[in-house]
Amino acid sequence: MSVLSPVIAIVMTLILGAVLFTALGVNPAQALYVYFVEPVTQLWSLEELVVKAAPLALIAIGLALCYRANVWNIGAEGQFTAGAIFGSAIPILLPDWDSWMVLPLMLILGVIGGMLYAAIPAILKNRFGANEILTSLMLSYIALLVLDWLVRGPWRDPGSFNFPQSVTFSDAATLPLLVSDGRLHVGVLFAVLAALIAAIRLSFSVQGFAIEVAGNAPRAARFSGFSQKRITLSVFLISGGLAGLAGICEVSGVLNQLRPEISPGYGFAAIIVAFLGRLNPLAILLAALLLALSYIGGEGAQAELAVSSTVTRLFQGFLLLMILGCDTLIAYKIRLVTSRSHASGEAARG
Amino acid sequence: MQDLAAAAADHGVQPLLRADGLTKRFGALTACDHIRFEIQPGEVHALLGENGAGKSTLVKMLYGALEPDEGQIVWNGQPVRIGSPAEARRLGIGMVFQHFSLFEALSVAENIALALPHLPRRTLADTISRVSKSYGLPLDPRSTVADLSVGERQRVEIVRCLLQEPRLIIMDEPTSVLTPQEVDLLFVTLRRLSSEGVAILYITHRLSEVLALANHATILRRGKVVETADPAQETAGSLARMMVGSEVLGIERPPAVTGTRKPRLVLSNLSLSAEGQFGTPLSGIDLTVNAGEVVGIAGVAGNGQQEFFDAVSGERTAATDQAILIDGVQVGRRGVNARRKLGAAFVPEERMGHGAVSNFRLSENVILTRHATDNEVARGGFLHRRIARDVEERVGERYDVRRSTADPKAGSLSGGNLQKFVVGREIDRSPGVLVVSQPTWGVDAGAARTIRSALVDLARGGAAVLVISQDLDEIFEIADRIAVLSEGRLSTLYPAESLTMERIGLLMGGIHGEQAGEDAPAALKDSSHAS
Numbered sequence: 056m057s058v059l060s061p062v063i064a065i066v067m068t069l070i071l072g073a074v075l076f077t078a079l080g081v082n083p084a085q086a087l088y089v090y091f092v093e094p095v096t097q098l099w100s101l102e103e104l105v106v107k108a109a110p111l112a113l114i115a116i117g118l119a120l121c122y123r124a125n126v127w128n129i130g131a132e133g134q135f136t137a138g139a140i141f142g143s144a145i146p147i148l149l150p151d152w153d154s155w156m157v158l159p160l161m162l163i164l165g166v167i168g169g170m171l172y173a174a175i176p177a178i179l180k181n182r183f184g185a186n187e188i189l190t191s192l193m194l195s196y197i198a199l200l201v202l203d204w205l206v207r208g209p210w211r212d213p214g215s216f217n218f219p220q221s222v223t224f225s226d227a228a229t230l231p232l233l234v235s236d237g238r239l240h241v242g243v244l245f246a247v248l249a250a251l252i253a254a255i256r257l258s259f260s261v262q263g264f265a266i267e268v269a270g271n272a273p274r275a276a277r278f279s280g281f282s283q284k285r286i287t288l289s290v291f292l293i294s295g296g297l298a299g300l301a302g303i304c305e306v307s308g309v310l311n312q313l314r315p316e317i318s319p320g321y322g323f324a325a326i327i328v329a330f331l332g333r334l335n336p337l338a339i340l341l342a343a344l345l346l347a348l349s350y351i352g353g354e355g356a357q358a359e360l361a362v363s364s365t366v367t368r369l370f371q372g373f374l375l376l377m378i379l380g381c382d383t384l385i386a387y388k389i390r391l392v393t394s395r396s397h398a399s400g401e402a403a404r405g
Numbered sequence: 406m407q408d409l410a411a412a413a414a415d416h417g418v419q420p421l422l423r424a425d426g427l428t429k430r431f432g433a434l435t436a437c438d439h440i441r442f443e444i445q446p447g448e449v450h451a452l453l454g455e456n457g458a459g460k461s462t463l464v465k466m467l468y469g470a471l472e473p474d475e476g477q478i479v480w481n482g483q484p485v486r487i488g489s490p491a492e493a494r495r496l497g498i499g500m501v502f503q504h505f506s507l508f509e510a511l512s513v514a515e516n517i518a519l520a521l522p523h524l525p526r527r528t529l530a531d532t533i534s535r536v537s538k539s540y541g542l543p544l545d546p547r548s549t550v551a552d553l554s555v556g557e558r559q560r561v562e563i564v565r566c567l568l569q570e571p572r573l574i575i576m577d578e579p580t581s582v583l584t585p586q587e588v589d590l591l592f593v594t595l596r597r598l599s600s601e602g603v604a605i606l607y608i609t610h611r612l613s614e615v616l617a618l619a620n621h622a623t624i625l626r627r628g629k630v631v632e633t634a635d636p637a638q639e640t641a642g643s644l645a646r647m648m649v650g651s652e653v654l655g656i657e658r659p660p661a662v663t664g665t666r667k668p669r670l671v672l673s674n675l676s677l678s679a680e681g682q683f684g685t686p687l688s689g690i691d692l693t694v695n696a697g698e699v700v701g702i703a704g705v706a707g708n709g710q711q712e713f714f715d716a717v718s719g720e721r722t723a724a725t726d727q728a729i730l731i732d733g734v735q736v737g738r739r740g741v742n743a744r745r746k747l748g749a750a751f752v753p754e755e756r757m758g759h760g761a762v763s764n765f766r767l768s769e770n771v772i773l774t775r776h777a778t779d780n781e782v783a784r785g786g787f788l789h790r791r792i793a794r795d796v797e798e799r800v801g802e803r804y805d806v807r808r809s810t811a812d813p814k815a816g817s818l819s820g821g822n823l824q825k826f827v828v829g830r831e832i833d834r835s836p837g838v839l840v841v842s843q844p845t846w847g848v849d850a851g852a853a854r855t856i857r858s859a860l861v862d863l864a865r866g867g868a869a870v871l872v873i874s875q876d877l878d879e880i881f882e883i884a885d886r887i888a889v890l891s892e893g894r895l896s897t898l899y900p901a902e903s904l905t906m907e908r909i910g911l912l913m914g915g916i917h918g919e920q921a922g923e924d925a926p927a928a929l930k931d932s933s934h935a936s
Contacts, residue, residue: 274759280742
């Protein structure tokens with residue numbers, strides 16, 4: 056039953072979507088077609104689908120490791136941004152450096168940036184017991200504002216007519232394409248690679264085992280000799296690194312410059328991807344494609360049906376709500392309790 | 406049963422409660438199968454049975470926490486449907502649970518007020534003092550529950566129950582956490598209640614208590630009433646036969662190896678801070694466990710057992726390396742896996758969530774304690790699940806772990822079976838030092854015997870075995886030397902032969918001064934509990 060949960064959630068989301076479009080005065084059948092079918096009918100949009108799914112999958116794989124360990128990293132958006140900023144330092148500060156080393160260095164810096172930024176909530180949690188949900192989320196907004204400041208201030212392209220954007224990256228700082236034209240960059244391969252490695256390590260390595268134990272029974276993890284703090288730090292570092300990698304790939308492979316808005320909420324949408332993919336790295340690849348579909352469908356719907364772009368976010372929100380709802384309702388039964396019988400709740404323990 | 410009912414009719418007494426064919430099924434399992442029995446007013450009725458015999462299920466139906474599938478409950482001659490514990494309480498049925506449902510951070514009066522919101526708050530403290538004193542259960546309503554001993558916490562539960570003026574009190578294994586002296590005090594209270602006409606349904610698997618206290622015993626086995634007995638006509642042995650269905654054998658315990666005594670586990674001046682707000686700190690613990698012997702640590706729960714286990718296992722490390730020696734190696738500041746590598750093995754009190762992960766298969770639970778020490782189970786950071794499955798298979802067969810499928814999840818096993826697995830998993834490693842906490846907690850007699858023999862055999866094979874247990878019978882059955890843990894301090898080690906139940910009881914409760922002192926001698930005199 057719990058395997059079916061994502062399927063039920065998707066169907067319910069489509070039904071809710073149809074209701075929403077009807078309320079907006081749009082023909083629901085046409086709207087759903089534009090959203091979910093049209094993008095897969097053309098080659099360019101299929102390619103775009105993969106380009107958008109790649110960062111979602113990279114981030115979601117890292118988040119899945121966190122969530123499996125019962126560590127709630129909600130700040131992937133910030134780690135994504137930190138990775139993009141760190142990696143972009145090379146092409147922005149050394150625009151004339153032309154070497155094969157530029158790109159690998161950028162990627163490594165991107166990973167380090169994401170890791171460092173993710174280390175903050177991990178250390179706060181380990182040292183002071185600070186709730187990582189709050190700290191990682193709040194740190195996201197700080198990262199976004201730092202990026203905003205950089206591209207309006209020190210890193211603004213002097214020749215940009217005051218537009219808040221950095222210089223365009225040189226060829227040496229641009230991720231190569233997989234096929235000669237279009238936008239399919241090699242960053243897509245990182246997502247597939249990360250999924251494979253994560254899947255293997257989760258099932259067969261001692262570290263993967265440690266993550267599972269920590270998530271299922273913290274006391275047993277301690278008994279097994281795994282340090283909860285070390286696990287918390289390591290899953291934060293891995294997921295931060297993957298989010299940072301996604302960030303620098305997005306900037307280097309798609310945008311080619313830093314701007315105030317480099318992500319349409321990938322870091323948050325990846326939370327949905329992680330749960331839709333049952334926290335399973337391979338299934339996350341599929342889930343990422345579905346979420347990417349909602350982004351592209353949303354753009355199409357804006358153009359063809361004149362519905363607001365916020366509808367896309369609504370859709371994503373519906374989806375998360377439905378998945379979590381399905382998971383909860385499959386595992387638990389609803390029982391209405393009046394205040395009178397509530398007082399006797401003590402006996403329910405027995 | 407007929408003759409019982411007839412006898413009741415003869416005396417013109419209506420039974421207070423009659424269970425009439427109560428049946429409860431969980432899937433394929435029939436937990437209670439057409440249970441019939443009666444309780445007269447003022448009677449102490451023992452409900453006797455092994456774990457899994459259906460005692461708890463039956464009681465939950467009587468207390469309204471479970472709905473019977475078949476049959477009915479007749480209360481004072483009227484068939485009643487008890488839909489919730491609140492309804493049970495309205496009828497006059499009270500219950501004292503095995504595990505307490507108290508808020509540690511609140512005072513006695515606050516805890517009682519929470520459960521009984523209709524009582525007037527202003528006079529509640531006085532009422533509690535009065536009622537508790539009149540039943541020989543003195544309580545200070547203003548004291549914080551966290552500061553109370555386990556026996557005192559039970560008093561809170563009992564007083565809370567008495568304030569509802571019940572006509573039937575159900576007690577689920579009330580003595581499992583008490584010292585022998587506290588048990589005697591409890592019995593005085595129960596006899597007094599019974600003389601006032603309050604019926605008591607007393608659930609236990611301790612035969613001596615049935616003999617000492619009960620007027621009637623109903624014996625359950627596999628969900629059925631197999632026997633009703635008059636305890637006055639029975640002996641502990643005959644009751645045990647009814648309960649288990651066959652002769653219960655003691656375990657064989659060859660004498661401990663004397664002569665060269667090699668210390669394998671040595672604790673010297675071991676101290677540890679309390680875990681959490683309500684833990685008990687350990688101070689200055691000295692202990693030597695030699696090869697070939699079983700050492701038992703007796704004591705009432707909450708006297709530092711958790712901290713003691715954590716310190717010895719290395720889940721929490723000590724301040725100095727010298728505090729703990731395993732086979733002469735200083736390990737005080739080293740973790741659990743470093744100690745396992747030296748040949749130590751550990752079984753914690755809590756099986757689920759500590760000794761095993763319920764969501765994991767048994768083979769994965771093998772990995773849990775072996776990934777750092779067994780080169781076959783994990784090598785170079787990678788797991789060999791097939792080998793873990795072989796271990797699971799071996800432990801399962803050797804220790805008779807009944808599994809419904811091959812390699813099931815730990816959570817699907819019954820408590821006793823999982824306990825056999827968790828203990829067997831460690832003994833299978835042939836450890837040099839084995840530390841076990843509550844080895845047979847909630848385990849039926851057959852499984853307990855398997856586990857206890859395995860522990861003794863391991864020791865006689867040259868290992869040092871340290872058993873932490875609240876069950877004095879168990880400690881006397883397997884331990885060669887005994888120490889008592891009380892308020893985080895360990896007594897000196899006594900040879901088991903030199904100790905009596907009474908003496909241990911004094912060591913267990915002696916340090917904790919309570920008002921009970923004045924009542925204790927009287928209670929001891931008419932005690933028939935001590936074995």
